[in-house]
Amino acid sequence: MTPVTYxxxxxxxxxxxLGAAGHRMLGGGTNxxxxxxxxxxxxxxxxDVTALSDTIEAIEDGGLAIGAAARNSAVAAHPLVRAxxxxxxxxxxxxxxxxxxxxxxxxxxxxxxxxxxYFYDPAGSRCNKRDPGSGCDAAGGFNxxxxxxxxxxxxxATHPSDMCVxxxxxxxxxxxxxxxxxxxxxxxxxxxxxxxRPDLETLLEPGEVIxxxxxxxSLAARHSTYRKVRDRASYAFALVSVAAGLVMRDDxxxxxxxxxxxxxxxxxRAFRAEDALRGGPATVxxxxxxxxxxxxxxxxLAGNGFKIALAQRTLAAVLAExxxxxx
Amino acid sequence: MAIRxxxxxxxxxxxxxxxxxxxxxxxxxxxxxxxxxxxxxxxACTVLIDGERVLSCLTLAxxxxxxxxxTIEGLGxxxxxxxxxxxxxxxxxxxxxxxxxxxxxxxxAMLREIARGMPSYVTPNLGAERIPLSRDEIRERMSGNLCxxxxxxxxxxxxxxAAVEPVA
Numbered sequence: 001m002t003p004v005t006y007x008x009x010x011x012x013x014x015x016x017x018l019g020a021a022g023h024r025m026l027g028g029g030t031n032x033x034x035x036x037x038x039x040x041x042x043x044x045x046x047x048d049v050t051a052l053s054d055t056i057e058a059i060e061d062g063g064l065a066i067g068a069a070a071r072n073s074a075v076a077a078h079p080l081v082r083a084x085x086x087x088x089x090x091x092x093x094x095x096x097x098x099x100x101x102x103x104x105x106x107x108x109x110x111x112x113x114x115x116x117x118y119f120y121d122p123a124g125s126r127c128n129k130r131d132p133g134s135g136c137d138a139a140g141g142f143n144x145x146x147x148x149x150x151x152x153x154x155x156x157a158t159h160p161s162d163m164c165v166x167x168x169x170x171x172x173x174x175x176x177x178x179x180x181x182x183x184x185x186x187x188x189x190x191x192x193x194x195x196x197r198p199d200l201e202t203l204l205e206p207g208e209v210i211x212x213x214x215x216x217x218s219l220a221a222r223h224s225t226y227r228k229v230r231d232r233a234s235y236a237f238a239l240v241s242v243a244a245g246l247v248m249r250d251d252x253x254x255x256x257x258x259x260x261x262x263x264x265x266x267x268x269r270a271f272r273a274e275d276a277l278r279g280g281p282a283t284v285x286x287x288x289x290x291x292x293x294x295x296x297x298x299x300x301l302a303g304n305g306f307k308i309a310l311a312q313r314t315l316a317a318v319l320a321e322x323x324x325x326x327x
Numbered sequence: 328m329a330i331r332x333x334x335x336x337x338x339x340x341x342x343x344x345x346x347x348x349x350x351x352x353x354x355x356x357x358x359x360x361x362x363x364x365x366x367x368x369x370x371a372c373t374v375l376i377d378g379e380r381v382l383s384c385l386t387l388a389x390x391x392x393x394x395x396x397x398t399i400e401g402l403g404x405x406x407x408x409x410x411x412x413x414x415x416x417x418x419x420x421x422x423x424x425x426x427x428x429x430x431x432x433x434x435x436a437m438l439r440e441i442a443r444g445m446p447s448y449v450t451p452n453l454g455a456e457r458i459p460l461s462r463d464e465i466r467e468r469m470s471g472n473l474c475x476x477x478x479x480x481x482x483x484x485x486x487x488x489a490a491v492e493p494v495a
Contacts, residue, residue, distance in 0.1 A: 006343035006389040026390075033346070033385045034366050046343065048390060073379075077445050082453040093448040097471020098437065100367060102379045103386070234448070234470035 001036050008048045012177055012211060015049050020179045020207035023047040027108030028071070030100050035113065040122055040130055050105060053212060056080070062217035068107035068210040072163065073098065075106065085215060087224035087243045091166035094228040097235050107210035109163045110174065110190065111202065114265075115237055116157035117142065128154040129198040144303040145237065148311075149295070150264040155198030156301060159191060159266050160237050166226055168267035169243040169259035172215045178208030187213075191266035198265070220245030220255040223325075227318050228261070229310060238262035240311045246282070246322040253277050258294075258319075263311050270294045273315065282323035287316040328392045332357070333401030339392045347391050348372045348383035351398060359399035359428045363473075370472035373429035374398050380436035399428035402435060410492060411435055414485035422476035430472045434486045437468045441490075460490050 007023065009015035019025060024043035026032055027050060035041035053067030056078045064085065066075055075081055076092040092101065118125040118137045126135035138146055138156060146156040164187070172187040185203050192200055204210070215221070224245030230236040241261035247254045256277045258270035276290035291312035298308045329336040332355065340350055348365075351357045351374070363371030365384045372384040375397040403409030411431045414420070421427045441460055446453050449467045458464065465483050474482065 001344045004343050006387065026387075028385075029387060029390060030367055030382070030385050033387060036344075037366070046387075050390075073445070082446065086453050089446065089453055090448065093446065093450075097370065098440070098468055099370060099373055099380045099382045099433065099471050100385075103381050228448075234467050 002039065002042045002044070004036070004043055005045045006048065007046070008051055010051060012052060012209060015047055015052065015209045016178055016207060018045070018047040019209055021045075025049050025107070025111075025209060027069070027105035027111075028100075028103035029108075030096070030104045031108065031112040038120060038122065040120065049107065049209065052209075054105075059214065064215045064217075066106050066213045066215070068105060068212055070106045071102055072096075072104045072106070072109060073101040075163075076101065083222075084217065085166075085170065085221045085224070087169060087221070087226045087245060088163070088166040088215070090226035091162040091228075091241075091243055094226060094238075094241070095162035106163075106213055109161055110167075110210060110213075111204070112161055113201070114157035115160045116146070119157060129157060129194070129201075132197065132199045139301070142303060143301040145239070145262075146301055146304050147264045148298040148300055148304055148307050149260075149268055150193045150266065151299065152194045152196065152198070154196050155194035155265065157194075157198070157265060158237075158262055159264070161267065162226070162228060162238065162241060162261055164191070164267040165241055165259045165261035166243040167213065167215070168269045169224070169245065169257040170215050170218070170221055171257075172213050174210060175212045175214060176204060176208045176210050178205055180205070182211070187267075188269045194265050218245070218255065218257075219247045220257045223247060223322060224257065225318060225322060227314060229314055240307055240314050242311070242314050242318045244315070244318045244322060246319060248282060248323065251281065253280055253282055258315065260294075260311055260315075263298075263307055270315075272296075277319075282319070284316065284320065287319045288312065291315045330388065330391045330393075331395040333396070333398060340388050343387060343389050345388045346384055347374070347386040347388045347396065350388040351383060351396075357398050357400050361425055361428055363426070363429075368473075369426070369429075370433060371426050371429040373432045373472065375432055375436055378436065378439070380433050397432075399432055402431065409435070411485065411489045414489040414492075415482070418484040418488065419478065419481040420485040421474070421478050421481070426472060426474045426476075430469070430474070430482055433469060433472050434482075434489070437465075438486070438490050440468070460487065462487070 054069040228241040245257040260268040273290040273294040361371040363369035
């Protein structure tokens with residue numbers, strides 16, 4: 001690890017000031033401290049932002065506001081999250097381990113970086129995300145865990161978060177503040193696709209601090225779940241995951257929310273599948289057709305073609321479960 | 328400010344790079360806490376901060392400033408075994424013993440999480456106020472602590488016993 005200084009921000013303003021001066025924001029440290037030890041991240045100054053808002057509370061006109069410093073386990077345990085946004089509780093609980101969820105913050109989870117093994121191997125592998133322009137060893141290498149949607153020639157690394165998949169499905173909004181003032185970024189736009197600049201991962205500008213995440217209320221959020229498929233039963237990153245919410249009315253799908261994890265460089269909101277299903281019947285055939293529509297442009301690599309069928313089947317199974325309990 | 332470790336106040340290190348794990352082992356010689364993967368994958372370094380289980384390898388010591396840390400040495404010792412330590416011995420919850428301090432710290436916090444109604448990924452009903460302690464619940468909740476000897480069944484037996492025989 002290269003030498004680094006440590007400071008704590010007592011206010012958002014202090015965090016913004018230090019961020020503008022080049023300090024890196026430190027949440028729980030579960031990702032950043034690891035990346036620093038591997039010398040993949042080499043900040044010279046850290047500002048600990050875990051003393052900033054960690055409140056989780058209902059918004060007056062509906063919805064939920066979660067402070068950026070709220071720990072993942074606190075969010076999953078919150079009665080409002082469990083009752084009104086079960087996909088979010090289940091997504092968080094499916095991620096990492098209890099120890100890591102106790103440490104990890106809302107803001108840190110949003111900003112965590114890929115677990116691509118080549119990204120994590122500075123001594124032995126080329127990686128366009130770590131070292132732009134150097135090449136990508138995943139393309140011709142072990143790419144079982146890589147993306148089938150939204151990838152580029154430069155990078156096919158997946159976004160690792162479970163929580164973010166639920167936030168994408170729930171139309172969350174990320175409230176940030178920085179040297180240029182405060183602004184709100186829709187979750188579905190927050191993470192960037194790699195294109196030819198996979199080193200650029202979010203819309204966050206230098207010095208900007210995540211303040212809170214707000215989630216609008218919806219019936220689809222209340223009737224929702226999250227399913228994760230992985231190589232072992234627990235404590236593993238997703239091969240494929242699905243966050244979905246479903247509302248039925250007179251045997252028709254009134255509202256539907258779908259997002260995938262493990263298949264793309266960002267949490268993948270499945271607008272095509274949603275459009276195919278909204279207003280139609282909740283049948284096995286409709287679920288399969290909608291899933292196929294979402295993956296029509298999928299591009300498999302040598303090792304990850306199985307994800308295309310796996311993701312479609314997982315979606316169909318999750319929707320069948322939700323439709324069954326909606327009747 | 329200071330870090331309170333098993334009730335004793337310790338000054339945080341000057342070098343911000345020092346992890347809580349290295350502070351415990353190298354500076355304070357509290358070697359019960361083990362260094363396994365040093366990258367958050369194995370759970371051997373699990374300790375409690377303000378009563379909650381965390382990984383000391385991914386915690387900078389500076390982050391623990393002003394907080395209270397409990398290690399395996401703070402839970403029990405040879406002359407005053409913690410009920411979980413006694414249960415691990417009774418049920419062969421280890422072979423080499425290297426992951427054991429982390430397992431016991433994690434289990435101690437886990438039983439309190441269940442008692443206050445914290446759900447897990449395998450909890451069927453997220454709204455349940457009381458969550459029954461099952462082998463599946465323990466497996467899921469302890470998945471952050473690996474045992475390369477494969478003593479997991481003994482570990483689950485030990486935790487189940489300690490859960491029904493709380494500290495007097």
